[in-house]
Amino acid sequence: MLSVLLIDDSDADNYFHTYSIEKSELCGTVESCTSSLSALDRLIDATEGRAAMPDIIFLDINIPSVDGWEFLEHYKRCISVEQRKSKIFMLSTSVNPQDRARAETHPLISGYISKPLTTEKFIQNAALL
Amino acid sequence: MPVDDNNNADPDLLAEEKALERAGRLHWFHWLVLAFSLVLTLSVWQYSSRQLQEKMDNRFTQQGEQIAALVKERLQKYEDALWSGVAAIHSHGGDISFADWQTFAEALHIGEKYPGINGIGVIHQVAPQQRQQYLALQRTERPDFQIHPSHDQNVLLPISYIIPVKGNAAAVGLDVAHENNRLTAALKSRDSATAQITGPIILVQDSQKKPGFLFYAPYYSGPATSVEERREAFSGLVYAPFVVEKLMRGTLQKSRRNIHFRILDQQQTLYDESADSENKSYQPRLSGRHTLSLYGRDWVLETWESKAFWADFSESQPQLILICGIVLDIMLLSLFLLLSRAQRRSLSFAKRMVARATKRTDELRDTVKLLERSNQELEQFAFIASHDLQEPLRSVSNFSGMLKESLADNEKEHVRSAVFFISEATNRMQNLLTGLMDYSRISQEIEWESIDCDDVVDGVLADLSELIREKNAKVVVSPLPVIVAGRSQLRQLFQNLIANALKFSREDSTCKIEIAAKQSSSNWTFSIRDNGIGISPENFERIFFIFRRLHRNEEIPGSGIGLSSCRKITTLFGGDIWLDSTVGEGSCFYFTIPKAINKGA
Numbered sequence: 001m002l003s004v005l006l007i008d009d010s011d012a013d014n015y016f017h018t019y020s021i022e023k024s025e026l027c028g029t030v031e032s033c034t035s036s037l038s039a040l041d042r043l044i045d046a047t048e049g050r051a052a053m054p055d056i057i058f059l060d061i062n063i064p065s066v067d068g069w070e071f072l073e074h075y076k077r078c079i080s081v082e083q084r085k086s087k088i089f090m091l092s093t094s095v096n097p098q099d100r101a102r103a104e105t106h107p108l109i110s111g112y113i114s115k116p117l118t119t120e121k122f123i124q125n126a127a128l129l
Numbered sequence: 130m131p132v133d134d135n136n137n138a139d140p141d142l143l144a145e146e147k148a149l150e151r152a153g154r155l156h157w158f159h160w161l162v163l164a165f166s167l168v169l170t171l172s173v174w175q176y177s178s179r180q181l182q183e184k185m186d187n188r189f190t191q192q193g194e195q196i197a198a199l200v201k202e203r204l205q206k207y208e209d210a211l212w213s214g215v216a217a218i219h220s221h222g223g224d225i226s227f228a229d230w231q232t233f234a235e236a237l238h239i240g241e242k243y244p245g246i247n248g249i250g251v252i253h254q255v256a257p258q259q260r261q262q263y264l265a266l267q268r269t270e271r272p273d274f275q276i277h278p279s280h281d282q283n284v285l286l287p288i289s290y291i292i293p294v295k296g297n298a299a300a301v302g303l304d305v306a307h308e309n310n311r312l313t314a315a316l317k318s319r320d321s322a323t324a325q326i327t328g329p330i331i332l333v334q335d336s337q338k339k340p341g342f343l344f345y346a347p348y349y350s351g352p353a354t355s356v357e358e359r360r361e362a363f364s365g366l367v368y369a370p371f372v373v374e375k376l377m378r379g380t381l382q383k384s385r386r387n388i389h390f391r392i393l394d395q396q397q398t399l400y401d402e403s404a405d406s407e408n409k410s411y412q413p414r415l416s417g418r419h420t421l422s423l424y425g426r427d428w429v430l431e432t433w434e435s436k437a438f439w440a441d442f443s444e445s446q447p448q449l450i451l452i453c454g455i456v457l458d459i460m461l462l463s464l465f466l467l468l469s470r471a472q473r474r475s476l477s478f479a480k481r482m483v484a485r486a487t488k489r490t491d492e493l494r495d496t497v498k499l500l501e502r503s504n505q506e507l508e509q510f511a512f513i514a515s516h517d518l519q520e521p522l523r524s525v526s527n528f529s530g531m532l533k534e535s536l537a538d539n540e541k542e543h544v545r546s547a548v549f550f551i552s553e554a555t556n557r558m559q560n561l562l563t564g565l566m567d568y569s570r571i572s573q574e575i576e577w578e579s580i581d582c583d584d585v586v587d588g589v590l591a592d593l594s595e596l597i598r599e600k601n602a603k604v605v606v607s608p609l610p611v612i613v614a615g616r617s618q619l620r621q622l623f624q625n626l627i628a629n630a631l632k633f634s635r636e637d638s639t640c641k642i643e644i645a646a647k648q649s650s651s652n653w654t655f656s657i658r659d660n661g662i663g664i665s666p667e668n669f670e671r672i673f674f675i676f677r678r679l680h681r682n683e684e685i686p687g688s689g690i691g692l693s694s695c696r697k698i699t700t701l702f703g704g705d706i707w708l709d710s711t712v713g714e715g716s717c718f719y720f721t722i723p724k725a726i727n728k729g730a
Contacts, residue, residue, distance in 0.1 A: 009681040012550040019543065034681055064678040065668070 001028035002126060005054035007039040007071065008032065008091070009063045016116060017058065017091075023119045026126050029054075036066035040074050047083045055129070058091040058117065059109075061099055068092070072108050087129060089113055146476070153473035159465045166461060170454025178447035185415070188441070192388040193417040193432040199381050200392075200430070204344070204423055207246060207369055208324045210237060211346035214249055214367035223350050223364065225251065227270050227290050234292030245376035246369040247334060250291030252305060252315070252345075253365040260285060271301075280307040286315055288368070299334040300370065311343060317425055318345040319363045320356050325425040329397040332370050340399045341372040344424065373400040387438035389413075392421075393429040403433075411436045511569040515562040522562065526555040557682060564690035567621065568675065571697050575615035582609035582623075582655075585616070586644060589623045596631050602640035609646050612653055612722055618698045623657075625691040626718050630659035632685060633716075652704065652721040660715040669708060695720070 004027050006014050014032040021030050031054070033039035039057075046053040061068035068090065075084075087110040090103040095114075103112040111128075113121055217233045218225045225233070234249050243249075255263045260276070267274040267289060276287045286306040291297040305311035310328040318325035324346045332341040349362035373392065377383065383402060391401040413433035421428040529551040536548050586606055590597065597604060604627075612619075627642065634640035643658040664672065664679070671677050675693035695718075699706040703723045710716035 009683075011683050012554060015546060015550065034683070064680050 002026055002055045002129075003029045003052055004031070005039065005042065005057045005086070006030065006032040006091075007036065007057065007063070007068075008060040009034050010060075013060070013115065020117055020119045021122050024123050024126070026123065036063050036068070036071035036074070039071065040078060043075070043086075044078055047079060053083070053085045055086060056126070057086045057088045058113070059088055061090065061092040061094050069102075072106065075108065084108075089125060091115060091117055149472065149476050153469050153476055155465055155469055163458060163462055163465070166454075167458050170451065170458060173454065174447050174451040177450050181447060189388065189415045189432070189434060189438070190417055192386070193390070193419055193430065196381065196386070196388060196390055196432065197419040197421050197430050200376075200428075201421060201423065203245065203376060203381065204326075207243060207344055207371075208346065208424070210243055210246075210249060211324055211344060211367045211369060213237070214251070215346050215348040218251070218348050218364075218367065223348075224253075227267075230290045231292050234290075239293065243369075244378050246344075246371055247300075247332065247375075248291045248293055248297045249367065249369045250297070250300070251289050251365060252286050252368050253289050254319075254363055255285040255287060257283060257285060263287070275302045276304050277302055278304065278307050280304065282306040282312065286312070286366070289365075291370075297334050297370075300332070303333055305343065305368075314343065314425060315345055315366055318347045318366060320359055321425075322347055322349070322353050322359055323424070326371075326423060328426065329394050329399050332372060334370070335372055339372050339374050340397070341370060342394075342399070342426075344369045344371060376400075387435050387441070388432050389435050390430050390432040393431065394426055399428065508569040508572060512566055515565040515569065519559065519562050522555060522558050526552070526559065529555055557686070560686070561688045561690075564688035564694075568690050568694050568697065571618060571621070571694055572701060575618060575701060577613055578616060579611055580614055580616055580619055581611045582619070582646065585620050586623055586627075589620060589627055592624065593628060593631065596628070600631050600634055600640045602631055602634065602642060604642045604644070607643070607645040609644070609655075610648065610653055612724075614702055614722060618701065622695055622698045622720065625695050626657045626720075629691060629718075630657055630661060630716075632687070633661040634659065635662055635713075648724070651725070652723055654719055654721050656717055656719050658715065658717040663712040663714050663716055664708065664710040665712050666710075669710070673706070 004021055006017050008014050008017070011034065014034070018030045018032060021027050029052075031042070033042055042051065043053070045051040059068045059071060063071070066074070072088075075088075088108055090099075090109055090112045091114075092099065092112075093115045094100075100112050103109050111125060113125065214233065217229075221229055230251055237243065237249060239246060239249060253263065255276075263285075264274065264276065276285060284306055285304055287302055287304045288300050291300050294301075305315055308330070310330050314325045314327040324344065326345070327343045329340045330342060331338050335341060345366040345368045347359070347366050348364055349359060350364045351358070351362035353359040353362050377400065383389070389402040391403060392399040413435075415432075415434045415438075417430075417432040419430040419432070421430055529548065533548045533552050536544055539545055583606070586609060590604060590606075596602075623644075627644070630642045631640060638660060641660045643656075645656050645658075647654045647656070668679055672679065673692050673696045676689040677693075678687060678689045680687070696706050699720045699722070704721035706718065706720040708716055708718045
């Protein structure tokens, strides 16, 4: 069973995405963080064995304070290469093609998915793993 | 926007342009300078060639005179020899024997000391009736002595001796009275008791038949003060035959001179250097004439220069001056032409640059217009879109409210959550659309007027009174000035900043807000200080971007439009907005409004 971490400031989105992922019955745990910094804390806990490293991370771009791109910079700095076991997907409402292009070429990002994340979309991407 | 029109160009600029155009041509003063310098060149050239000519003439004349003097001096020397011969005869008692004469003549060392004469000799005056007696006397020592040739003069003047004998044999016994030139000079010498020379003759002993003359000095047997006494006492002559060519040896040698000459005695050439083969092709340019009165003859010395004469003069100097001057003049003219060309070129360059700049300005103006229009359209679009979107949203809001009420007791948690999120989202959407509409309305025409900021702030505080009460906030307003601005925009500015101060207050302390204004020479600086949660410095700039938020909507609701509206307003007013903040202690937002509003901005 897969474990998933959602990083998104919107409670509504997190609720809906959790619902979609759980419906796929592929996942054991779905967690959500509403800020980049709390997500980083969660991941650092995982590197120190206090929590499990998630298999998939869905990352929003537009997060207040520290946005998705800045989260990736912190991630690179805080999580060592060996510890980067999670697949990171960009999950965003951004229709800006520059964001999509940047996500597709970013070395830490495995894919770009536009919101909302439906059960079908999740199954498709989970099948790629 | 003020627009410069090229047709209304500054008259000063036009005048200057005309002046520059004029400066790009050659003017009378350029030509004057050129003409003056040309005249100067020619004058210097003339002067220097005249100087040179004068110098040459002087030198030439001087050298000619030198030659004449040398000729005269040399003849004086020979005269001395003749007179010493006369003295020798007197010392021998009025006559001298051949042997004594020979002794005397040899002592003179004619060969070395008197190179011009063939010898020195004695002529006796012999009366016709004494002829035999004379011959007998001579023949005692020289048996074959003859008087020759015969003539019909009533006096005989035979050459008795001439030393050296060698080379002069033909002259021995020659009667100088036989020929007019020789006789005339002899008689003149006798009558004047002075040394005399003959006119040009060919010496009998000269095989080359070169012109020559005889030089006489008379001696007498008694007193000789008057002509009669002289004729009475006349005994004979001491004489020397000259070949003129030989006379010119030594200091007068041709190779030592740069001046050549000929000597004429009454049209008859005594000496001539013009026929020499040397430099025959050379045509002399100077000529001189000196008259030499010498022992009864008037010699004319005609001089001309040799080619070597010119070697002492750098004749090219005036030409050099002329050429240099002309070259300088040409260079001057070229300089003028180049300068005027450069001037014309820079003027045309300036014109082209101006044209290009004008074109660039036009292009920029067009771009600005285009941007202004597109900006206006965008704002119009945002306004209309946010306005029109509100209508369907209202429906969604209304019906979600209805659903919320009727599904509040639904046993499915998902359904309850979904309805909750729908109504939350619609509320947020309404806030966003309102903010967007306000934002796009900001740049609508500003109505500039004098505004008492105290009134504006009072109004804002009244609007926010509910929130202030709720937060239990303490607001302190220092006296604020009257400024010129747009009322609705200024109100929005204060409203947003005060509302933010209230919204981002801390839970653990009483919210305190201070509003004040300070003036500098050009600006009013307003400050809104709070003791809220504060902002970290890396976010000082980004909070002014539209839709940028530092907090989750779920924690502190907001549209992300308020501060970007504030910046837009201060920019429109010609001022600025910034902040100072410490996280956990509070923030202070500042904005400036210029005292003199530039309404064109």
